[in-house]
Amino acid sequence: xxxxxxxxxxxxxxxxxxxxxxxxxxxxxxGGRLGxxxxxxxxxxxxxxxxVKLTPVFKGSYEETLTAGIAAxxxxxxxxxxxxxxxGAATIINAPGAVVPVEDLMSNFGSGFNIDDYISxxxxxYADPSDKMVGMPFNxxxxxxxxxxxxxxxAGVEAPATWEEFAEIAPKLKDAGxxxxxxxxxxxxxxxxxxxxxxxxxxxxxxGYEGVxxxxxxxxxxxxxAHFSNLVEWRENGLFEWYGAAWGDNQKPFENGDVAMxxxxxxxxxxxxxxxxxxxxxxxxxYYASVxxxxxxxxxxxFIGGAALFAMSGKADEQNEAVAQFFEYxxxxxxxxxxxxxxxxxxxxNAAYDLAKSDGHYERTPAAETGITQLNLRAGDWTKGYRMGxxxxxxxxxxxxxxxxxSGEATVDEAFQVIEEEGxxxxxRFAKTAS
Amino acid sequence: MKRVTFGHSIYPYLLLAxxxxxxxxxxxxxxxxxIRSSFFLEDPFGFGSTWVGADNYVxxxxxxxxxRVANFTVWFTVVVSFFSLAIALLLxxxxxxxxxxxxxxxxxxxxxxxxxxxxxGLLGIFLFDxxxxxxxxxxxxxxxxxRVGVNYWDTAAAMxxxxxxxxxxxxxxxxxxxxxxxxxSVREAALIDNRSASGRFWDVxxxxxxxxxxxxxxxxxxxxxxDTFGIVDLMTKNEPANNPVTLVYKVYLDGFRGNDLGGSSxxxxxxxxxxxxxTVVQFRMIERKVHYT
Numbered sequence: 001x002x003x004x005x006x007x008x009x010x011x012x013x014x015x016x017x018x019x020x021x022x023x024x025x026x027x028x029x030x031g032g033r034l035g036x037x038x039x040x041x042x043x044x045x046x047x048x049x050x051x052v053k054l055t056p057v058f059k060g061s062y063e064e065t066l067t068a069g070i071a072a073x074x075x076x077x078x079x080x081x082x083x084x085x086x087x088g089a090a091t092i093i094n095a096p097g098a099v100v101p102v103e104d105l106m107s108n109f110g111s112g113f114n115i116d117d118y119i120s121x122x123x124x125x126y127a128d129p130s131d132k133m134v135g136m137p138f139n140x141x142x143x144x145x146x147x148x149x150x151x152x153x154x155a156g157v158e159a160p161a162t163w164e165e166f167a168e169i170a171p172k173l174k175d176a177g178x179x180x181x182x183x184x185x186x187x188x189x190x191x192x193x194x195x196x197x198x199x200x201x202x203x204x205x206x207x208g209y210e211g212v213x214x215x216x217x218x219x220x221x222x223x224x225x226a227h228f229s230n231l232v233e234w235r236e237n238g239l240f241e242w243y244g245a246a247w248g249d250n251q252k253p254f255e256n257g258d259v260a261m262x263x264x265x266x267x268x269x270x271x272x273x274x275x276x277x278x279x280x281x282x283x284x285x286x287y288y289a290s291v292x293x294x295x296x297x298x299x300x301x302x303f304i305g306g307a308a309l310f311a312m313s314g315k316a317d318e319q320n321e322a323v324a325q326f327f328e329y330x331x332x333x334x335x336x337x338x339x340x341x342x343x344x345x346x347x348x349x350n351a352a353y354d355l356a357k358s359d360g361h362y363e364r365t366p367a368a369e370t371g372i373t374q375l376n377l378r379a380g381d382w383t384k385g386y387r388m389g390x391x392x393x394x395x396x397x398x399x400x401x402x403x404x405x406x407s408g409e410a411t412v413d414e415a416f417q418v419i420e421e422e423g424x425x426x427x428x429r430f431a432k433t434a435s
Numbered sequence: 436m437k438r439v440t441f442g443h444s445i446y447p448y449l450l451l452a453x454x455x456x457x458x459x460x461x462x463x464x465x466x467x468x469x470i471r472s473s474f475f476l477e478d479p480f481g482f483g484s485t486w487v488g489a490d491n492y493v494x495x496x497x498x499x500x501x502x503r504v505a506n507f508t509v510w511f512t513v514v515v516s517f518f519s520l521a522i523a524l525l526l527x528x529x530x531x532x533x534x535x536x537x538x539x540x541x542x543x544x545x546x547x548x549x550x551x552x553x554x555x556g557l558l559g560i561f562l563f564d565x566x567x568x569x570x571x572x573x574x575x576x577x578x579x580x581x582r583v584g585v586n587y588w589d590t591a592a593a594m595x596x597x598x599x600x601x602x603x604x605x606x607x608x609x610x611x612x613x614x615x616x617x618x619x620s621v622r623e624a625a626l627i628d629n630r631s632a633s634g635r636f637w638d639v640x641x642x643x644x645x646x647x648x649x650x651x652x653x654x655x656x657x658x659x660x661x662d663t664f665g666i667v668d669l670m671t672k673n674e675p676a677n678n679p680v681t682l683v684y685k686v687y688l689d690g691f692r693g694n695d696l697g698g699s700s701x702x703x704x705x706x707x708x709x710x711x712x713x714t715v716v717q718f719r720m721i722e723r724k725v726h727y728t
Contacts, residue, residue: 096482244676393689396692
């Protein structure tokens with residue numbers, strides 16, 4: 001009796017809650033601290049209004065989330081919103097009709113869209129060839145250099161702005177008992193963003209944006225190869241260390257205090273602040289002054305890393321309205337500021353950036369501004385981004401060949417030869433799938 | 436002479452139906468679908484596909500990396516099967532001879548059997564971690580700069596050790612029961628003929644264990660080829676890079692991670708054919724030399 005009463009009560013209360021609510025689902029790849037903040041934003045959003053109930057679902061890594069979304073789409077059971085990372089952008093944007101471009105979504109179902117509201121660095125990475133924004137650059141990051149303040153003080157050096165400066169200070173850090181540098185993602189930090197920081201062309205067809213047919217990788221260039229030759233030499237001399245392709249294996253020695261400087265994501269900020277017990281700060285990703293020349297002091301801006309949110313197609317209008325409502329909430333200055341402050345992802349709108357500045361966030365924690373400063377550096381012809389199919393596999397090829405460089409199985413020249421050959425084969429295969 | 440026939444009835448088919456439906460739904464249909472899509476290059480979202488004939492097969496077998504993965508898979512299968520069987524056999528023979536506390540001893544060895552491959556992989560990650568791994572420190576103590584995830588053969592060694600460790604208990608259980616089913620009279624007769632324990636083992640016990648050993652060989656090859664997936668996946672930490680992977684893991688990498696459905700279907704068809712061939716060879720060639728009692 002009591003049990004059936006209780007059941008009836010639960011049933012009543014749940015129907016009362018769900019009355020007239022539109023339920024939408026959001027699949028994301030934000031684990032750890034990032035996932036906690038996503039859940040917090042979802043809870044706040046649900047509490048802020050009665051019409052929409054948003055359910056965030058953690059789907060694993062970026063690759064796993066994209067694959068899960070594709071499988072669900074093919075089964076006609078796709079979520080309303082899916083988070084897709086930079087390397088998967090070509091897969092989803094080149095599939096005509098898989099998504100509703102965010103620009104259309106906001107104009108048709110929301111209260112309009114103005115691309116100028118967004119900071120310049122994030123506008124066009126997830127855009128189509130006509131510069132229409134397709135994915136909302138929700139979590140945009142930049143690869144930056146974190147340093148252990150005490151370690152640098154002990155060695156009596158300043159954080160380097162350029163690789164030339166790094167070569168000078170690294171031996172001093174080594175003498176002070178540290179491994180001077182490690183990094184966590186060779187394809188992202190030392191390939192894609194190496195091209196962007198030096199304004200070098202990454203692929204033909206305007207870095208792949210102008211179509212899939214005939215797009216070819218241009219990584220086999222002297223500046224990039226010289227950098228890898230330097231890395232090999234630095235590693236031999238104990239000035240740089242590589243702990244494999246797994247992100248965490250390279251971050252851990254920095255957190256332990258063995259490595260003095262670590263190249264990670266601006267979004268590593270929130271997690272680092274929680275785990276390390278020493279003072280740390282950050283500066284932009286170093287560049288070669290000799291490659292950049294005098295045109296761009298501080299180097300060129302980096303590509304936005306991270307991921308974007310895509311509204312999947314095939315949903316009822318009222319659900320699309322709900323998605324638009326959530327996107328508006330997400331892009332609002334307050335929410336962007338919270339996201340930026342808690343995680344280290346950059347604020348994607350000018351309003352949110354201004355709010356962070358006026359609130360004094362960067363005076364309290366100067367390291368938090370590094371990412372957005374870097375994305376707002378001088379733009380060049382090749383700094384907008386890249387669009388290449390089967391890019392997840394191309395990254396795997398890069399990781400494999402870089403591993404061979406560091407283990408001595410291949411020379412720098414051989415490795416880049418293979419990356420270019422196999423990368424171009426993959427691009428050619430992808431072009432065939434699109435026709 | 437009158438032929439005995441049964442009346443035609445739908446009843447036996449009904450009884451067979453659940454099994455048939457499961458086999459068709461979960462084996463024949465996906466296999467047919469894999470063969471079909473191996474001849475296409477398909478847009479991941481399923482909007483378009485292009486007939487490419489045998490291109491996916493040609494691309495796979497001419498790919499340097501595919502051949503490297505295939506070579507590693509052969510090496511890995513041979514090494515894992517051999518050590519899993521050899522260590523289990525040694526332990527079983529010794530356990531069979533233990534008189535006191537035999538059950539405790541056996542239970543302790545069998546224990547590992549209950550661990551799922553991904554859990555074994557996770558334990559492997561902890562033990563072989565570059566920064567805090569106990570086994571890494573042990574290796575360094577002996578002067579081996581073990582760097583799992585950095586050096587190809589270091590990762591291969593770690594994967595092999597974890598895979599063997601996980602498989603030994605299964606083999607142990609079968610070998611032990613095989614040993615215990617050898618008649619006492621045979622052993623006693625052998626004791627009169629040959630004083631040497633190792634001589635008795637190779638001349639009498641080992642041949643009598645052959646049926647068990649043959650069965651286990653098939654089980655172990657299948658294990659090394661397919662069931663080690665979870666171990667490979669965890670020990671490469673989702674970033675294969677320059678680490679060894681097996682053929683079945685490459686199917687997953689290209690298909691599920693890289694979204695290249697055509698290419699990965701072709702690879703899985705190649706794998707299907709290989710397994711088919713292997714099974715035929717095993718039964719034709721090896722079984723002839725095995726004496727079942």
